Amino acid sequence: MHNVLLQQGIRELRRSYPEATVAYADYFGAxxxxxERAREMGFDGAALTNACCGAGGGKxxxxxxxxxxxxxxxxxxxxxxxxSWDGVHLTQRAYSVMAELLYHKGFASPAPVRFPHQ
Known part of the structure; x- marks a missing residue:
């Protein structure tokens, strides 16, 4: 429900301020x-929720x-x-994948910055 209301609010802002660029980035969706695609992206599928740097073991x-x-x-x-780097932050590589998803794979609308594909 939150995202539905947020999208509605973004549409209203865009209508009210047509000269402004109001961007939405779906970080959670990314x-x-x-x-979901961790293994094909090169991540260890057996340790998806495990922090790389931490203590306590377990899940x-x-x-x-x-x-x-x-x-x-x-x-x-x-x-x-x-x-996960420490249970709170992503690893450097995961942040890189996140940026790719947001900037090139449609998880931001409109894309905040247009980068040439490499």
Whole structure:
């Protein structure tokens, strides 16, 4: 329901301010796409929710009391294969994939900046 109302608000803003560019970026949708297609994007499908840098093991390798860099935390061997860096932030590679989704794969409308495809 939130996104439906947000889209309605964006349409109203665009009508009210035709000289302005009002852009919408669906970060959550892009993140879900990354999770759904993680393996084909080169991420470790067995560790989708596991933080690369953290403590606690388990499903998330995340403990709020022991964030990345605190005593007892460790960093995974191949961060480029992980989506989550520390349970809060994405890895550098995941941010790169996120940017690709937002700028080139239709998760932003209109695309905030037009980059030439490489």
């Amino acid at each position: 993140y879900v796409r990354m999770l 998330y390798n995340f403990e709020m009391e022991r964030m990345c860099g605190a005593g007892g935390t460790a960093v995974c061997a191949r961060p480029e294969e992980r989506i």
